[in-house]
Amino acid sequence: MLIQEQSRTGRRATAQAPLHSPEVADIPEGLRRRARPALPEVSEMQAVRHYTRLSQQNFSIDTHFYPLGSCTMKYNPRACNSLAMLPGFLGRHPLAPETHGQGLLACLFDLQEILKAVTGMHAVSLAPSAGAQGEFAGVAMIRAYHRARGDHARTEILVPDAAHGTNPASAVMCGFKVREIPTGSDGDVDLDALRAAVGPQTAGIMLTNPSTVGVFDRNIQAIAQAVHAAGGLLYYDGANLNAILGQVRPGDMGFDVIHMNLHKTFSTPHGGGGPGAGPVGVSKRLEPYLPVPLVAHEDAGYLWLTESDRPESIGRLTAFGGNMGILLRAYIYARLIGREGMGRVAEFATLNANYLLARLQEAGFEAAYPERRASHEFIVTLKREAREFGVNTMDFAKRLLDYGYHAPTTYFPLLVPECLLIEPTETESKEDLDGFVAAMTAIRHEAQETPEQVKGAPHSLPVRRLDDVRAARQLDLAWTPGASEDAHG
Amino acid sequence: MLIQEQSRTGRRATAQAPLHSPEVADIPEGLRRRARPALPEVSEMQAVRHYTRLSQQNFSIDTHFYPLGSCTMKYNPRACNSLAMLPGFLGRHPLAPETHGQGLLACLFDLQEILKAVTGMHAVSLAPSAGAQGEFAGVAMIRAYHRARGDHARTEILVPDAAHGTNPASAVMCGFKVREIPTGSDGDVDLDALRAAVGPQTAGIMLTNPSTVGVFDRNIQAIAQAVHAAGGLLYYDGANLNAILGQVRPGDMGFDVIHMNLHKTFSTPHGGGGPGAGPVGVSKRLEPYLPVPLVAHEDAGYLWLTESDRPESIGRLTAFGGNMGILLRAYIYARLIGREGMGRVAEFATLNANYLLARLQEAGFEAAYPERRASHEFIVTLKREAREFGVNTMDFAKRLLDYGYHAPTTYFPLLVPECLLIEPTETESKEDLDGFVAAMTAIRHEAQETPEQVKGAPHSLPVRRLDDVRAARQLDLAWTPGASEDAHG
């Protein structure tokens, strides 16, 4: 039942609002609201009970294994939450002076330094609020760079066909045209196609390496050479940084600009869909264009650098310059794992992925790129199962939920049919991986013996399979007073 | 699976212990442990996931209606938790000087004053850790009082047959013999029996009013008169204080000593079975015997009174003098509801109980005391259902769990057959009460039509009905290494 449907006129969580209600007669009548908005009227206990129970309807890292490819669902240390929520941090107004922010600024400055070192970039801005905003900032810097050089011909951004959808979307938001580069059958970018595509119109290329097909592109140096030679810049999509953390650095591969998803690699919470944080790192030539604010350190202490300090900056992406609470969590995580821990992240993420792939192959599942090492993730294709049993990837995914496993990413990347993109992350134990293999095996057995059980899945969750087509066609996006009976009728 | 069964040698939540392990060679070898204890070796995520998932297997106030008679399961305001856990309170060492405790002491002093006012007692000690310890303290004070007067003949404590089991147990722990007084058919104490029982051997009587049968004993003044006339004292068991808070005061009824269950009336959390807090209040003549420590207020500030200040005290009940964190929660709650809120607690607890009783009677259930007003709780007897359908109170209780309601208290008090003691508390809404009536009605229908469904309940919980007899006969009280396979075989 919706919280709105529990509402009763006159009920209230009385302790939560001021006990006295002063006059506001100085506000002109015509600008005042005529009727109260239809917000829920419930008691404090009703709200607590409702949202506590709702929470229990979620899968989450704290309750389930979540091998969701490309999302790096690893453990979010609880200390990161409690320490980022210390009153001194939480209560600080964004416009408070630097004298009242040295603690925060020290953490942000240190984080900038850590991110620089681990990515091999020259400078870092923590401003972008999420990966997609980091991408926007990165492409905007590429744009600013070319424009500053008077190079207005570069109107095109190259993007591999396997790329995350945000890559082309971000390029378009920055006013670029997008040109797709095919992926070769071995999973690496088709180098010939790339060479054919680059030219004076090329502003840059957006790549993630390891790519979304779960392999490390062995030709990365050749790619960099080709793009740079044509005057373009290389953008690194940090979505898969977990695979190489402390092992290979984007800066060393030749990338000019990079965004990092702190909610992936630096284990800040996904929060049911956000907030993220998408810091950007750049090579020296792009430094002037970094989004503000940045944190600097002088003898007098830490200070913000803003528009006036950075006149060539691409500017400000949010009003107050970033998801500070998330940056603090990432900083705490980085300090907890430390220098050695960085490399271990990639090592054990890679170990888990390759082990899980090997076990699934043993169990008869088909790898999309059987000749390749898995990076931190890999693709299994269920095209044989779909053909033979009529049970498709979505059915497998939904049935996994019944077994207590969140489904891997389905039908992405688009170029592999009936695919599952599986990323176990380094924080899962061998037993959990083995349990997942057992569930996959059991489901394939069901697909053969009792396919309806798989196609009708899930069976054990609060709802059974939902009708997405109906959702999009008969739009019901908000409760309105009086509409309850119909909806639940 | 037990956390112990997830253990793997060499696994650890590394961040949680010091990173360096100093030598301890100065501890004599013979006093050192030879082998490490078999504590679980798990990762941080495993522990978090395990206990998060375990928690979801509980019913609780934050998730369910809990009409558990005699337990006052009302909403525990979340602010009480967060404010009692402010670092200044949490980090304070019990032996820190008063200079570093004025904030805490101010709260405790204020709480003493509030409890005095609302119970009508002359003085209050916050020391007892729970209701039962409060009872012990109360009876120990009665003992101390008589002994101080040289009255050694008073060896007997009177207890109504409907009393909580703690009453006789506490009396025995203080060295008294217990004499039971019967309850009349109208639910009040049998006054004639009481008058016949009192005498020079009577140290006192332990009563709760309203009593455990859910009615207010109308003869309380006569009872007080009879006991006092015989030289005995009156002990008030505060378990049912919620029913009369701000309406009638034990001190005004003639009680000499009282304990309060703060985890009931003052809404501190039950925590799956504790901690409680059982402050005691006394009339003037018992004041010297109060357990220490007490909080006093002088010009210089707040201070503790301990054994040396109170030489006649019955002493100290725990090493450091009480469940401070619980007392803080109760204080916060008291301030949130305030003076007017005290009386409202009883009003709406009583309204809810009488409404629920009326609805259940309408639905055909039999009240144990149909002629009486319900207090904050009432008794329904299912003896007719047991006779006609062969479905007993325990079956009803277990089936209620399937309907999402915690069962009321079953088979207590012992004097009513097949009874449910039902206490809805003031924080539940009319809709929840109506839902409970609907569930009870549905179950009775099932009892008639499909009794096996009721007798086999619960069906929807993590386990079905558990074998208590086996538990007591084939004692399995602790996991030991190597025993897992058998246990789960």
Added chain:
Amino acid sequence: MPFIPHTPDDIAAMLATIGVDSIEALFDEIPADLRVGAPALNAIPNALSEMEITRLMQARARTDGQPLCFIGAGAYEHHIPAAVWQIATRGEFYSAYTPYQAEASQGTLQLLYEFQSMMTALTGLDASNASLYDGASALAEAVLMAVRANRQTKSQRVLIPRALHPAYRRTLRAIIEPQGLELVEVDFDPRGGHTPVERLEAAAGSEECAAVVINQPNFFGILEAVDELTDWAHAHKALAIAVVNPVALALLSPPGDWGAKGADIACGEAQPLGMPLSSGGPYAGFLCCKQEYVRQLPGRIVGRTLDLDGKPGFTLTLQAREQHIRRGKATSNICTNQGLLVTAATIHMALLGAEGLERVAANCHANTRRLGELLGAIPGVEPLFERPVFHELALRLPAPTAELLRSLAAEDILGGFDLGPDYPELDPALLVCATEMRTEDELRRYADTLARLIATPVTSSSGQVSQV
């Protein structure tokens, strides 16, 4: 190995299954000359235990202090019920992913649907998305959306008031400028502080505009004549975009009621709904619109539907708008919402309800009004504008603002927002705000301190800050 569960036995068994000798061998496809050498990572400190990082962070948090805050300017210190974050940080909300697997995410999805319903109730519009990064970037998305959605004109021009938050104007520029849109700033009336229709008229000139941004209250706290402004926009083929404070909406007319037809889009910062100040983020932007524009709405949207058994449930919908399906043709590149913050906002609104929010708004307003009285009694301090305000107040000062603010800060009072840098013509001027959190004693403490500072100007300190 913090957060890594592998035992030596596990590692050996796993390597054997894979058929390699060492973990190092798993990186054999990476060109060897690219592998990072240890010295390159030297700038990263060694690991700390949780005890050590706790000590460090506690010390740093203490450094930042807990000064008495009279700054508003887009971020407001409100009471947040204890229940809000105790529930929002439950693992099942905190550590859940985007609810792509709807059946395993009904908690988050239903909550988002409830949030959308609350936002439509507050704004008086038909549809809401499930949040964007913050208020400023939400405005940028609103502007992009309006330009796409406006079928009456192909204009790429958008009118924005100068009395809109300076940081919002900067953000807007940074985000929309690469797409070639043109922003035209509309000045405010120097006496009233509001944005009169005549100024719109003047700024627009003879060219069409795609949208007009209307800010209520505006950055100075001044109440705009929103009905007239909205009607003007509609009369000129432009969509009306409302930028509003959700707490203020408990008292003020909702965008859906503005003018004859209502604003078309409403957006703003949801921070006042249960989000800590937190130095500026994470917050959440909200974005609502009329039904006819819903397919142009960027960001995640949750819809109610039915499951196989006909039982109602919730799912992400209209995904065809989004980047993971539409890639370069998506309504936006956005692929997160501020889920955790929306969780908090939803619980916050459920706990406050309409009457609670109204009381909060009224108390903020009364406190700011009272602060205005107290500060206004100081010689040389007076209201900058003469029109009615809500919740925030611009004052003229008799001395340089920055210096006064520095001196106040030295006494742990954050005196407000210095209007001078962004509005040189108003200098020296100050924007103050006193939320429901401020007590009469605190208001007096501020007023007494400011009076003293103005009466006895001191040499400003060197501005030195201490290190942590």
Added chain:
Amino acid sequence: MPFIPHTPDDIAAMLATIGVDSIEALFDEIPADLRVGAPALNAIPNALSEMEITRLMQARARTDGQPLCFIGAGAYEHHIPAAVWQIATRGEFYSAYTPYQAEASQGTLQLLYEFQSMMTALTGLDASNASLYDGASALAEAVLMAVRANRQTKSQRVLIPRALHPAYRRTLRAIIEPQGLELVEVDFDPRGGHTPVERLEAAAGSEECAAVVINQPNFFGILEAVDELTDWAHAHKALAIAVVNPVALALLSPPGDWGAKGADIACGEAQPLGMPLSSGGPYAGFLCCKQEYVRQLPGRIVGRTLDLDGKPGFTLTLQAREQHIRRGKATSNICTNQGLLVTAATIHMALLGAEGLERVAANCHANTRRLGELLGAIPGVEPLFERPVFHELALRLPAPTAELLRSLAAEDILGGFDLGPDYPELDPALLVCATEMRTEDELRRYADTLARLIATPVTSSSGQVSQV
């Protein structure tokens, strides 16, 4: 009406169903002259909003400060993993009742079974209850239990060391004295600080004893010769009751291994396992015993059993011992355990594991040893006893302890526990402790300050305290 959900409509409908006119009518069985008049409640202040109580409690908590703590004496400042209380305060643990309905309480019940298993692992005994109020009251229950359980003697005498925590001795006396038991105190060796067998012998005299209490380490931090003491008890028909620190048990020999047969009962304070200092409570006492005494064990006990389908599950067991069944004949009047604290302790132990706890213990020990070195370098400060210690250290001082402690406190250092009042023959003497939380800098700060105070005695302040 805080926390009361009733609307006017609800109230009217409910009264109509009951058939009365007013809520007041529901109290009509209560003698009218007993009803309380409003003035009687005047001492209770008016309601505060959550915002107001938050402000008040924050101010009061700040008053208490966060001084640097070197007091141990039965309560220890350890690092508590952030996960512990984030999980323990989840509503499902925090607001659940005693798990009487086992099927609806498997979370709590399994956790308690795991706790019992951890405590038996730590103590080396067979069974554990699910906790008691605190360490001192657990000792009282252990003594009562031992007297009941000892079938070899009817003696009501119990030997307790004087080197046992003074507050434990007082609590023991308060709880068991009404039942007529006799406590005989056994003095410690003035040079070693330990409790030699000869002293037991002397204290016992020719009479039998039901039990001997053995404290490891003892109140002075001195390591007792537990094997000999246990064997002496058994040789004299007495049960051996161990009083132990659970963190120390990560390094020290477990009671189950003491002497030839092992201690019979072990108890102690579980506070060091994840419970904040919290001015003394809530903490949790633990109580373990050999299998043969399990039916004399007081408090709640959880057992593993099977459900109707043969699936394992957990339930409260041996309830026939308890007051709600056995009433006056119960093993104790206790009817709660410290559930929430045990929840924290169980999660804490799961996170630390044996190696983690061992590291904590070793670091506490090393820090206290180091503090001893630093303080011992101050002229006139020296160890009080010569035997090996663990984790806590008794020092002789060259000046009055109370005055020094007062001066240290004025500099926000809590210097330790003044031994003088309880052990006049040792005065001036101090018991200090430095847990793993203390850094070298902090140890030095203490030593430097103490050295300065001893070198330049000041007039003690009036001891005035400020009010909140």
